[in-house]
Amino acid sequence: xxxxxxxxxxxxxxxxxxxxxxxxxxxxxxxxxxxxxxxxxxxxxxxxxxxxxxxxxxxxxxxxxxxxxxxxxxxxxxxxxxxxxxxxxxxxxxxxxxxxxxxxxxxxxxxxxxxxxxxxxxxxxxxxxxxxxxxxxxxxxxxxxxxxxxxxxxxxxxxxxxxxxxxxxxxxxxxxxxxxxxxxxxxxxxxxxxxxxxxxxxxxxxxxxxxxxxxxxxxxxxxxxxxxxxxxxxxxxxxxxxxxxxxxxxxxxxxxxxxxxxxxxxxxxxxxxxxxxxxxxxxxxxxxxxxxxxxxxxxxxxxxxxxxxxxxxxx
Amino acid sequence: xxxxxxxxxxxxxxxxxxxxxxxxxxxxxxxxxxxxxxxxxxxxxxxxxxxxxxxxxxxxxxxxxxxxxxxxxxxxxxxxxxxxxxxxxxxxxxxxxxxxxxxxxxxxxxxxxxxxxxxxxxxxxxxxxxxxxxxxxxxxxxxxxxxxxxxxxxxxxxxxxxxxxxxxxxxxxxxxxxxxxxxxxxxxxxxxxxxxxxxxxxxxxxxxxxxxxxxxxxxxxxxxxxxxxxxxxxxxxxxxxxxxxxxxxxxxxxxxxxxxxxxxxxxxxxxxxxxxxxxxxxxxxxxxxxxxxxxxxxxxxxxxxxxxxxxxxxxxxxxxxxxxxxxxxxxxxxxxxxxxxxxxxxxxx
Numbered sequence: 252x253x254x255x256x257x258x259x260x261x262x263x264x265x266x267x268x269x270x271x272x273x274x275x276x277x278x279x280x281x282x283x284x285x286x287x288x289x290x291x292x293x294x295x296x297x298x299x300x301x302x303x304x305x306x307x308x309x310x311x312x313x314x315x316x317x318x319x320x321x322x323x324x325x326x327x328x329x330x331x332x333x334x335x336x337x338x339x340x341x342x343x344x345x346x347x348x349x350x351x352x353x354x355x356x357x358x359x360x361x362x363x364x365x366x367x368x369x370x371x372x373x374x375x376x377x378x379x380x381x382x383x384x385x386x387x388x389x390x391x392x393x394x395x396x397x398x399x400x401x402x403x404x405x406x407x408x409x410x411x412x413x414x415x416x417x418x419x420x421x422x423x424x425x426x427x428x429x430x431x432x433x434x435x436x437x438x439x440x441x442x443x444x445x446x447x448x449x450x451x452x453x454x455x456x457x458x459x460x461x462x463x464x465x466x467x468x469x470x471x472x473x474x475x476x477x478x479x480x481x482x483x484x485x486x487x488x489x490x491x492x493x494x495x496x497x498x499x500x501x502x503x504x505x506x507x508x509x510x511x512x513x514x515x516x517x518x519x520x521x522x523x524x525x526x527x528x529x530x531x532x533x534x535x536x537x538x539x540x541x542x543x544x545x546x547x548x549x550x551x552x553x554x555x556x557x558x559x560x561x562x563x564x565x566x
Numbered sequence: 567x568x569x570x571x572x573x574x575x576x577x578x579x580x581x582x583x584x585x586x587x588x589x590x591x592x593x594x595x596x597x598x599x600x601x602x603x604x605x606x607x608x609x610x611x612x613x614x615x616x617x618x619x620x621x622x623x624x625x626x627x628x629x630x631x632x633x634x635x636x637x638x639x640x641x642x643x644x645x646x647x648x649x650x651x652x653x654x655x656x657x658x659x660x661x662x663x664x665x666x667x668x669x670x671x672x673x674x675x676x677x678x679x680x681x682x683x684x685x686x687x688x689x690x691x692x693x694x695x696x697x698x699x700x701x702x703x704x705x706x707x708x709x710x711x712x713x714x715x716x717x718x719x720x721x722x723x724x725x726x727x728x729x730x731x732x733x734x735x736x737x738x739x740x741x742x743x744x745x746x747x748x749x750x751x752x753x754x755x756x757x758x759x760x761x762x763x764x765x766x767x768x769x770x771x772x773x774x775x776x777x778x779x780x781x782x783x784x785x786x787x788x789x790x791x792x793x794x795x796x797x798x799x800x801x802x803x804x805x806x807x808x809x810x811x812x813x814x815x816x817x818x819x820x821x822x823x824x825x826x827x828x829x830x831x832x833x834x835x836x837x838x839x840x841x842x843x844x845x846x847x848x849x850x851x852x853x854x855x856x857x858x859x860x861x862x863x864x865x866x867x868x869x870x871x872x873x874x875x876x877x878x879x880x881x882x883x884x885x886x887x888x889x890x891x892x893x894x895x896x897x898x899x900x901x902x903x904x905x906x907x908x909x910x911x912x913x914x915x
Contacts (some may be wrong), residue, residue: 341907446578531727549706
């Protein structure tokens with residue numbers, strides 16, 4: 252037990268948890284917006300890859316770090332547009348289109364990587380975002396470094412949660428988006444365009460997923476590696492369910508999840524790691540996601556029209 | 567803009583759009599090749615030559631197609647019942663593990679007679695791996711897309727653990743791979759001198775069996791009914807959950823055969839690179855075949871040809887081999903759109 256307390260009482264553990272949570276928060280908010288409007292976006296995994304790749308490549312080719320974030324967001328929105336066009340006006344299977352978008356975005360990243368850097372064995376490094384310490388607050392013991400000495404993208408992630416919650420629950424636009432996912436007929440009866448709302452949500456949501464991906468290359472690591480997203484997108488889909496489609500709860504889920512992830516990395520270095528094979532620790536995040544899905548399944552408030560295509564004039 | 571269903575799409579429509587989709591894919595391929603600084607026509611020629619230009623190339627393509635037929639069938643069976651099995655990769659490795667465990671055990675004393683036992687055991691393993699997520703779906707309503715996807719990662723880590731621990735080859739010079747199968751338990755070549763093993767034959771038989779089940783049995787009818795409208799199926803007295811469980815057992819078993827055939831037919835041992843994503847590519851294979859089991863055989867050979875051809879083209883023309891994955895993803899999306907357009911017409915208003 253003391254091993255556990257030793258870890259929990261270090262500031263670096265809490266800082267790592269918040270850092271690990273940041274890309275998940277961006278992508279989870281993106282997926283949540285899509286699903287609230289009624290579209291399941293399985294393109295998330297590939298969109299995170301293209302975000303990680305394009306943001307990094309833009310910076311490598313000479314753009315600023317924020318320029319890289321913008322490029323990643325645009326790339327994500329482009330694939331979001333593709334997903335939205337096929338699933339919303341054409342009403343095609345959201346499962347198949349989503350997986351297709353993931354495959355396309357992933358292979359596009361890899362193809363472009365090899366095209367631009369044909370002969371490299373190890374990917375070049377960029378100068379990533381540095382931690383931005385907020386004076387005085389960063390000196391709070393234990394939680395100061397976790398909350399007030401992170402890179403700017405982490406602060407942005409928390410701002411996005413607030414902005415998402417505010418938009419969804421406090422603006423007419425948010426009401427319309429939520430209604431498009433609950434009862435699209437009612438939205439159409441108000442004279443609003445369900446197609447427009449859903450497409451917009453998928454495009455914006457995909458942009459956020461890509462920014463989450465770019466966190467990996469622009470904040471966490473300084474290079475792009477194949478398979479670096481490693482299932483994070485799928486975990487975010489589980490986090491949306493775990494958060495019962497609510498931004499605040501989903502954020503807490505991401506933090507909790509990241510906490511476990513940071514814990515397992517540290518447990519590997521302890522005597523426990525000598526006995527238990529490291530693969531068991533690496534499995535933990537995926538198993539936790541499945542457990543979270545089972546736990547929440549009974550109480551989940553699924554948007555009623557999730558995965559139901561809307562066709563005007565049809566009931 | 568809205569969609570209007572077409573009651574009876576004509577032949578021109580139901581063949582024209584898929585043909586257009588394929589033509590558009592070739593166009594995208596040419597653009598990508600040009601982008602990489604290669605001559606598009608020459609590149610296409612190199613791909614075809616690499617995939618089918620010689621006896622060796624053709625056999626390589628068929629060898630590569632074998633696991634794709636199995637995973638393609640697994641996906642086709644599941645998707646037909648709207649069971650979203652994205653975990654064929656995990657089921658494949660499940661089959662491969664069982665094949666190695668039994669294939670290096672005392673069972674090898676039985677010689678070739680043990681092969682069917684090993685194949686069956688592998689199928690059971692794959693079926694059980696998919697059964698978990700499906701039970702979660704039928705019991706708790708947990709979406710199987712996410713759970714089957716997450717199982718892929720868990721399974722790969724399990725294989726990694728087994729290969730570094732209990733199943734590590736003591737003669738493996740430190741490489742994470744399993745001990746080789748007993749010679750008696752290797753799938754024989756179809757003809758001496760040909761580099762094609764009986765896994766391919768087994769894949770063709772499997773396609774025939776799946777076709778028979780889907781078109782000539784009650785189970786096949788029930789699976790289609792559940793896929794078309796599960797509420798209506800339930801209303802008609804079809805035990806929907808039971809049908810889903812049966813579908814899962816069949817689908818998981820088929821995907822596991824891919825692992826069995828790769829280990830017993832091609833590699834002879836288990837390693838972490840046994841499958842370069844055969845489980846995911848199976849989705850493309852199944853969709854391009856419009857979920858038809860016999861079509862899966864054709865599209866699997868086609869898709870395998872693109873991969874094998876792109877590998878050899880890449881070495882010659884310097885176009886990144888990932889062009890194959892991009893093409894197949896494009897083909898998948900365009901084909902889904904084409905199928906949609908055969909059923910619906912886009913009208914203004």
